Amino acid sequence: MTNTVYCDKLKNVGGVLMNDVVESLIYEVNNMQQNFENVKSQQQDHDFYQTVKPYTEHIDSLLNEIKLHREFIIEVPYMNSRKFELLIANIEQLSVECHFKRTSRKLFIEKLKSVQYDLQNILDGVTKEGTYG
Numbered sequence: 001m002t003n004t005v006y007c008d009k010l011k012n013v014g015g016v017l018m019n020d021v022v023e024s025l026i027y028e029v030n031n032m033q034q035n036f037e038n039v040k041s042q043q044q045d046h047d048f049y050q051t052v053k054p055y056t057e058h059i060d061s062l063l064n065e066i067k068l069h070r071e072f073i074i075e076v077p078y079m080n081s082r083k084f085e086l087l088i089a090n091i092e093q094l095s096v097e098c099h100f101k102r103t104s105r106k107l108f109i110e111k112l113k114s115v116q117y118d119l120q121n122i123l124d125g126v127t128k129e130g131t132y133g
Contacts, residue, residue, distance in 0.1 A: 018072070021065045022123045025091065028059060029115055032098040036108055039101050046099040059095040063088055076125030079118070087118045 039045065046052055066073070067088070074081050090111050097103040097111075 018069050018126050019123065021062060021069070022119055022126065025062055025066065026116070026119050026123065028062065029091065029094065029112065029119065032094045033112055035098040036103065036112075039099060039103075040105065043101050045101055048099075052096060052099045055099070056092070056095045059091065063091060073122055076122050078121055079125070083118065087115060090115050 035046070070084060073079055074084050094108070094111055094115060097108055
């Protein structure tokens, strides 16, 4: 399979552009960091039904989209099946934890940095031709 064909398949599976999904997740993870900082500074949890549940449903829909690209993502350098599953689980956890003041700052930031690194690595791997094959 040529690099260009592979890139085209990776970027457009099921009518969903890979870059768009990854960029949306990067944006949302940055929002999670802002939410977390706001909750910590105000020392007030967000309402579960008004804020947390709708937000996690939105994140779940993005994660369902990225799962469509799983077989291609695990071919990106430094990514594998186990790491992909961990990435999904970490994003799910962050989407909830960012709304509660009792969340450990150290654990949240460590998880956040890991997710940011993996998402950027996927985006870089998708956008750089010659990475595949």
